Amino acid sequence: MHPSHFAAVLLFALFASTVFGITMRDTPRKMFRYGAYCFVLFVGSVIVFSWVMFLIMR
Amino acid sequence: MSTTPNKPATGKQKQQGFVYLPLIAGWLIPGAGHFLLRKWIRGTLIAISIVSMFALGLAMQGKLYTGAQDILGMLGMAGDLGSGLLYFVGRALGLGAQPVQTTVADYGKIFIVVAGLLNIIAAVDAHNLRTGRKS
Secondary structure: OOHHHHHHHHHHHHHHHHHHHHHHOHHHHHHHHHHHHHHHHHHHHHHHHHHHHHHHOO | OOOOOOHHHHHHHHHOOOHHHHHHHHHHOOOOHHHHHHOOHHHHHHHHHHHHHHHHHHHHHHHHHHHOOOOHHHHHHHHHHHHHHHHHHHHHHHOOOOOOHHHHHHHHHHHHHHHHHHHHHHHHHHHHHHOOOOO
């Protein structure tokens, strides 16, 4: 299996955020919100750092 | 005198049994700690996440650490062991034995280590639910 780098990031963020959401909060609503928050931070930080590395490389 | 049982007695009754069972079960089988506590949805989501992450890691040709030659090897081994039976079954089947040669295989290795670390977090969460620290 050879997923693209971005697909690997999305899968990683999805599974890690799911476990973080369930384990770090008490109620289902808070779990979902925290999981979504973690997912956005994972993916967002990857996009930001990817652009930073691209600009450094130029 | 009142014969109604008071709250502390009920609390003690709840604590009976082996308190560390969800912790150990959760470590050995992802989600099992939550299943023991009848948290079916949480357990299912945890099991799907951790087993998928571990399986994807192996599918990406990630390696399972077999020994600790240096500090990084020790940390990787500790992470891998967090997956419990998944790790031992993988080792027994000879999976993840090939050396990492591609970037994707390196991602796979990280997937496997992180699956183990997430499983430890989930097992501790099951223990906290069992002891009443978390609801």
